[in-house]
Amino acid sequence: MPDLRLTDNGQPRPAPTPPITTPVMELVGISKFYQSRGGVFGGSGERVTALNQVSLDFRRGEIFGLVGESGSGKTTCGRLMVGLERADAGQLVLEGREITALRGKDLRDFRRKVQIIFQDPYQSLNPQLSILDSVAEPLITSQACPASEREGRVLATLKAVGLSPAEDFAYRFPHQLSGGQRQRVAIARAMIIEPRLLVADEPTSMLDASYSAQIFDILLKVRENFGTTIVLITHSLAAARYLCDRIAVIYRGHLMELGQAERVITQPRHPYTQALIDATPKFGDCGEVPRYNALLAPERQGGEGAGCVFFRRCARAHLTRCSRQAPVWRRLEDGDMVACHYADGAPDPGPDIAACPAPGL
Amino acid sequence: MALLEVNHLSIGYQTPKGLLKAVDDVSFAVDAGQSLGLVGESGCGKTTIGMALMGLLPPNGSIVGGNVVLDGQDLSGLGEDALRQRRWRDIAMIFQAAMNALNPVQRVGEQIAEAILTHKPELGREEALRQVEGLYQLVGLPVGRLHDYPHQYSGGMKQRAVIAMALALNPKVIIADEPTTALDVIVQDQILKETRELQKEFNIAIIFISHDISIVSEVCEMIGVMYAGQMVERGAVGEVFRNPRHPYTKALLNSFPALGGPRRPLKPIPGEPPLLIGHRFGCRFCDRCPVPAASCKLEPPELVQVSETHFVRCDNA
Numbered sequence: 174m175p176d177l178r179l180t181d182n183g184q185p186r187p188a189p190t191p192p193i194t195t196p197v198m199e200l201v202g203i204s205k206f207y208q209s210r211g212g213v214f215g216g217s218g219e220r221v222t223a224l225n226q227v228s229l230d231f232r233r234g235e236i237f238g239l240v241g242e243s244g245s246g247k248t249t250c251g252r253l254m255v256g257l258e259r260a261d262a263g264q265l266v267l268e269g270r271e272i273t274a275l276r277g278k279d280l281r282d283f284r285r286k287v288q289i290i291f292q293d294p295y296q297s298l299n300p301q302l303s304i305l306d307s308v309a310e311p312l313i314t315s316q317a318c319p320a321s322e323r324e325g326r327v328l329a330t331l332k333a334v335g336l337s338p339a340e341d342f343a344y345r346f347p348h349q350l351s352g353g354q355r356q357r358v359a360i361a362r363a364m365i366i367e368p369r370l371l372v373a374d375e376p377t378s379m380l381d382a383s384y385s386a387q388i389f390d391i392l393l394k395v396r397e398n399f400g401t402t403i404v405l406i407t408h409s410l411a412a413a414r415y416l417c418d419r420i421a422v423i424y425r426g427h428l429m430e431l432g433q434a435e436r437v438i439t440q441p442r443h444p445y446t447q448a449l450i451d452a453t454p455k456f457g458d459c460g461e462v463p464r465y466n467a468l469l470a471p472e473r474q475g476g477e478g479a480g481c482v483f484f485r486r487c488a489r490a491h492l493t494r495c496s497r498q499a500p501v502w503r504r505l506e507d508g509d510m511v512a513c514h515y516a517d518g519a520p521d522p523g524p525d526i527a528a529c530p531a532p533g534l
Numbered sequence: 535m536a537l538l539e540v541n542h543l544s545i546g547y548q549t550p551k552g553l554l555k556a557v558d559d560v561s562f563a564v565d566a567g568q569s570l571g572l573v574g575e576s577g578c579g580k581t582t583i584g585m586a587l588m589g590l591l592p593p594n595g596s597i598v599g600g601n602v603v604l605d606g607q608d609l610s611g612l613g614e615d616a617l618r619q620r621r622w623r624d625i626a627m628i629f630q631a632a633m634n635a636l637n638p639v640q641r642v643g644e645q646i647a648e649a650i651l652t653h654k655p656e657l658g659r660e661e662a663l664r665q666v667e668g669l670y671q672l673v674g675l676p677v678g679r680l681h682d683y684p685h686q687y688s689g690g691m692k693q694r695a696v697i698a699m700a701l702a703l704n705p706k707v708i709i710a711d712e713p714t715t716a717l718d719v720i721v722q723d724q725i726l727k728e729t730r731e732l733q734k735e736f737n738i739a740i741i742f743i744s745h746d747i748s749i750v751s752e753v754c755e756m757i758g759v760m761y762a763g764q765m766v767e768r769g770a771v772g773e774v775f776r777n778p779r780h781p782y783t784k785a786l787l788n789s790f791p792a793l794g795g796p797r798r799p800l801k802p803i804p805g806e807p808p809l810l811i812g813h814r815f816g817c818r819f820c821d822r823c824p825v826p827a828a829s830c831k832l833e834p835p836e837l838v839q840v841s842e843t844h845f846v847r848c849d850n851a
Contacts, residue, residue: 242718243689351806352576381575381745386789386802408718411748415791415800438793452723453793456751456775468720 196230196266197369197402198254198287203227203263205249205426223249225426225482226263228502231370236396236403238413238420238434240449246426247406251372254404255289256280268369285315288363292375294355298347304331305343308362317366330361333398334391353384360391367399374406389416410453414438422446427482428502430516432509441465442509442516444489481513489515536563537605537739538587538625538707544599545579545586552811556582558763559600561837564756566706569733569740571750571771573786574760577807580743581630584709587741588627589617605706623653626705628696630712635696636684643670643680646699653703669698674728690721697725701732708733711743726753747790751775756843759783762807762818765837769844779840779851781823817848825850 205224223246231237241247252258253265256272265272272283288311291297298307308327312318318326324343331339334357347355356376363371373392377385393416395401407413413420414434421431422445430443441447447465469488476484480496487495494514502512511517545557557579564570572580585591587602589609601610604624609617629635637645646669647662657665663680670677673694684692693713700708710729714722730753733740742754750757750771757774759767759782767780778784788801805822808814816831817823823830827850837847 242720382747382786383575383789383803386791386800389791389800390802409791410719411791411793414793414797435797449719450793452719454723454726454746454748454752455793456748456787456790470724 195233197233197268199228199230199264199266200250200254201228201264201266203250203253203260203265205246205253205258206261222426224253224260226502227423227426227428228263229421229428229431231402231404233369233402234396234400235418236392236405236416238417239404239406239423240408240410240413240420241423242408244425245423247423248374249426250423251289251374251404251406254370255287255372256284257289281315285311285317285366286369287372288366288368288370289372289374290356290359290363290376293379294352294359295347295379297359298355300347302346303343304345304347304350304358307347307358308343308365311362311366315366326365327361330365331358333364333394334358334361335387336361351384352380353387356380356384356388357391360388360395364395364399364401368401370402370404371395372404372406375408376405377412378408385412392416410438410449422449425482428510428512429483430509430511430513432507432511436507436509442505442511443483443513444468444487445483448486491515535606537566538741539563539603540583540587540600541603542600543583543586543597543602545582545591545595546598547592548594549811553598554811555598556595556763556810557586558810560758560760560763560765561600562756562758562765562768564707564739564741566739567733567737568756569742569754570756570758571742571744571754572758572760573744573747573750575745575807578760579763580760581711584627584711584741584743587625587707587709588621589614590621590627619653622649622700622705623703624705625707625709626700626703628693628700628708628710628713631716636692638684640683641681642684642687642695643667646695646702649699650702665702666698669701672701672732673698674724689717690725693717693721693725694728697729697732701736704736705738707739707741709741709743712745713742714749715744715746722749729753747786748792759786763810764818764847765845766819766847767845768837769841773841773844777844779844779846780819780848781825781851782819785822785824819848 203224204226207221207223209219209221227250239247239250249258253260267283267286275283305327308330309323312323312326328339328343331342336342336354336357377388380388392403396403405413405416417434419432420434420437422429422443424445429445430437437446441450444467448468451465451468467488469486472485476496479499481499484490484495500512500514502510504510505517540560540562543557543560544555547554547556560583562570572583574580586597597610601608636642643663643666646666647659650662650665651657666680667677670680675691675694687695714725742750744750754771757769757771758765759780761782767774767783774783778787785803789803791800803822808818816833817835820826820830835847835849837845839845
């Protein structure tokens with residue numbers, strides 16, 4: 174049977190470290206719209222933008238955080254990445270291959286390479302299947318290994334996610350497990366076919382702190398031992414800071430900021446990121462977390478259409494420029510990205526500079 | 535004497551396997567205008583305490599020891615009718631999951647008006663609705679949405695409506711059970727701030743139940759850490775956070791990712807909490823404790839005072 178690269182005793186095999194520059198997956202200008210249902214007479218409803226021109230790349234073995242409020246489009250983004258939704262515009266590229274046109278065997282292959290775990294471990298497992306059957310299912314559908322090897326592989330994977338003795342857990346049913354244990358089963362089920370990319374959609378938001386920390390640890394171990402790229406979808410900047418190498422912040426379907434995790438937390442450039450940091454409850458060594466007061470309350474009116482998507486809530490916004498001209502998603506000197514006219518330390522705008530071009534374009 | 539005193543409270547559930555002692559010998563006191571945070575993992579008994587204070591334990595649950603004294607009156611001896619009178623008027627609750635706390639087929643404003651009318655029928659519907667308007671302004675809800683149904687509200691609005699309902703009868707004590715767990719950080723921040731302002735304005739005592747230590751550290755002056763039905767540490771928030779004495783409190787603090795300070799490794803607490811059926815010997819945290827002593831398995835530790843405002847249930851603290 175294939176070596177799971179996890180050894181409890183002895184030396185663990187070195188984690189695969191291919192060049193970090195190869196993206197495992199790329200999103201190129203992805204947009205997704207939902208049509209809200211019209212009135213009683215079937216008139217067409219409003220078009221809601223779930224994702225607008227989102228471009229991201231995920232590097233081999235990296236943990237990437239996608240952070241935003243509910244309704245920001247982060248879950249839609251994750252579902253698109255594993256093929257549960259189709260984009261209305263843009264391209265999804267896995268290991269150099271555009272996947273939107275894939276059919277048949279190629280599509281099955283794609284599905285093997287990307288896996289997802291969901292928020293609610295109480296709903297994502299079939300209550301009538303034993304843990305063994307649940308975790309073995311991807312092996313059966315993908316025909317990844319002969320039937321005789323399945324059980325051994327399930328047991329090894331259960332052990333890898335910290336469910337030991339694995340023989341004991343394999344024959345239990347979901348209702349006999351705690352929330353934290355179920356989420357580990359979900360991780361085992363996703364990892365058993367060794368995907369290139371694992372999307373973790375709010376994996377700990379239903380769990381207690383002590384279980385969350387266990388799940389974080391397992392995700393780190395998964396990355397270390399399998400070299401899997403993990404995309405963590407979360408509303409918690411603290412969780413993203415702990416786990417992630419890079420963080421992207423998304424607001425109403427628009428990317429706001431993308432950069433190295435520690436930099437995004439300690440020196441956020443976009444007012445929305447600053448607002449998220451302000452709103453996060455702090456304890457312990459919080460003295461050095463500054464307050465940014467970047468969120469406007471109550472919201473102002475205007476800014477619909479061509480302006481910045483964050484205009485109505487932004488305390489920093491320049492009334493004319495930001496309401497009329499959407500900032501471009503641009504790269505700054507250190508390689509990080511941002512969508513704000515005034516992100517790179519530009520002085521506070523004067524009374525009216527509506528006509529001036531955006532800096533750094 | 536404090537506004538609300540909980541003395542040696544024990545609560546049990548009858549189960550087919552025997553009596554499950556969900557809360558065991560818990561004591562605390564809260565004064566008007568003060569807030570106490572109860573933290574701990576799911577199943578540690580914090581919600582059970584809230585339900586018992588409201589007199590809303592399920593049929594198989596009952597207070598098996600100790601008492602609850604509100605404003606000098608022992609609540610545990612009261613009958614169902616007397617309790618119903620005091621509920622909402624003296625002591626109100628903000629329930630976990632606001633979406634389930636509202637009746638989906640009744641307009642939100644009318645639900646709150648109905649709660650007012652149940653206790654003050656003499657007001658009449660017009661006046662009750664006028665009071666609801668005032669409550670809407672208080673919690674930052676647009677008065678124009680008074681006659682909407684719950685499904686037309688966002689998560690944050692529903693939570694505000696539930697807070698408005700809790701405030702409707704000017705209670706002295708509010709029990710807030712995970713009031714912001716389902717909400718986003720920004721909405722959560724707004725609601726926590728508003729709750730604190732309302733608390734100051736009306737001098738309300740709040741018992742804040744949460745598994746999120748960071749929220750409690752922001753909102754409360756006092757904290758009680760619960761483990762397996764027992765209060766293992768209690769004290770002023772600053773003191774407990776700066777100088778945690780119980781190994782469980784320390785472990786809990788170490789399992790939380792923080793936004794400030796150096797990026798430190800989290801230490802998950804290994805294992806699971808014990809089952810609470812049957813008699814237990816020794817310390818309940820013993821099996822998961824990083825520093826157990828041989829004697830811990832034999833003698834259950836007592837809650838001892840380590841400073842004027844700090845109590846710990848650990849012999850080695």
